[in-house]
Amino acid sequence: MNIILLGYPGSGKGTQAKVLSQKLGMFHVSTGDIFREELAKKSPLGAEVASYMTAGRLVPDKLVLEVLKARLSVETRGLLFDGFPRTVEQAEGLDNWFESRGQAIDAVIFINVPEAEVARRLGARRTCSGCGKIYNVVTSPPAKEGVCDVCAKPLLTREDDKAEVIARRIQVYKDQTEPLLSYYRSSGIFHEADGSLAPEAVAAKIAAMFAGKA
């Protein structure tokens, strides 16, 4: 059983991936985590990834795929992808890899959250100026307004979380993801989940789709 989760920034995709991978006994595939593992191992692939990351450049599709394949080929559990693929090229690369192993992706789930709700969620994010802990003034506010629970330093709105920047991030995501959604929509394995519900409800609905299949 192999599943891909897609969703806007702020859709709760990362949270869903964590919950679902536990519920369904799958391996949560996060490129960020796998990159960090490679860097820590100081492997040749890790060094190559690091050369892009330290230069602030996007890791090229080919290299991302190479790192993923190296890690995933030793994984025996079902795979739950979170934040990958990002482009049609990556999606094709992933399809080819599965095909070469006699496997396939069983489902692609788009966690659909209306744009206005995405903007509201991202705009509610506050970051501690001391320890970096992230809060959400709507869903996970600090005990005392504007102050970190952990270190008592003031909470700030990061540049990334300001309204104009959020609008731009949403647009970038849309431009990048629309082709990917059409790619998978035509594949017959595409599903949508209503991401405007509470996280537990979203997880329950998705898990119900796969009850007994993972």
Ligand SMILES: [Zn+2]
């Ligand atoms: Zn703090």
